[in-house]
Amino acid sequence: MLLVEGLQASYGDSRVLFGIDLAVARGEVVTLLGRNGMGKTTTVRSIFGLLRPAGGRVSVNGRDLTAAAPHLIARAGLGLVPEGRQVFAPLTVEENLIATARGSGKAKWTLDKVYRLFPRLKERRRNMGDQLSGGEQQMLAVGRALMTNPALIVLDEATEGLAPLIRDEIWSCLRHLKDEGEAILVIDKNVDALIRFADRHVVIEKGHVVWSGSTPELVSTPDVKTRFLQV
Known part of the structure; x- marks a missing residue:
């Protein structure tokens, strides 16, 4: 459904993304993980046309939407819950x-x-x-x-700054959405909560994908969390 291939992005002369690859199929929950400042939000901004990619390809249902205007991205079926809520x-x-x-x-x-x-x-x-x-x-x-x-909903920092009880409510909501067959791409720091319902995970470090795999693979590879996700 969503396919991101070799995505590159820059702010001025500073390159931030160096060939990000990720995909989300229909009904699938995929996480984008990494420490602060590693390029997660830049990836989302590039997907949604809020930042013009410096290279690579973004396609939705086989339609090339690389660098398309944000309203065209929305019409193609992508819904965004932005960092900071922005209500x-x-x-x-x-x-x-x-x-x-x-x-x-x-x-x-x-x-x-x-x-x-x-x-x-x-x-x-x-x-x-x-x-x-x-x-x-x-x-x-x-x-x-x-x-x-939307055909796919993207949540950037899904539970950042929320009280534990509210975080649990958001996780319950996302599990419900998965049960409804929604495709979800979610960014959050609460890995333990994410692995309870997500299907696959993509980990980025300094603008590079350094690991990707299923939830069972992430659980069985604890050094990924130690090396790339812990502060």
Whole structure:
């Protein structure tokens, strides 16, 4: 579904990505792992057209979308939960969700379904985006992405800065999405939580893929976590 081949990216004269390869199939959960500053968010920005790649290829369902405009990436079926949530502060919860809604009356994700997934959002539906807690904002960011009815949802730092109980709620949500058959690419530092439901993992270090494999392979290779994921 999503295929990234040899992705390169730079900020000015500084090269950040050096040939990133990753793929996400339909219904698959893949993680992108690595310490801070290793290129995870740059990879996401390059996939979504927020940063023009310096080389490589990004394709969705066989369609080459390398360096396409972000709105075309979204129309192709990619939904983003960005780092820092970036909810629309001047809008209510419900307006945030409706603002990104896409699909016909038979759309899989509707306002009612998002409210069933996150009952707290329904309770706060008339609150403004900047009146929510960090956890509520993350729920809203996930719900907003789902309202685009994506073929693949990408979460950049899925639980960063959230309290343990809220993190557990987000993990429960992602497991539910997997059960619903959603394809997910997720970035997060909580490896132990990710291996409970993710299918495959891609580890990057200084802009290079240094390891990739299945969850059983990651569990059976503890030195990967020690060498590339621990601070």
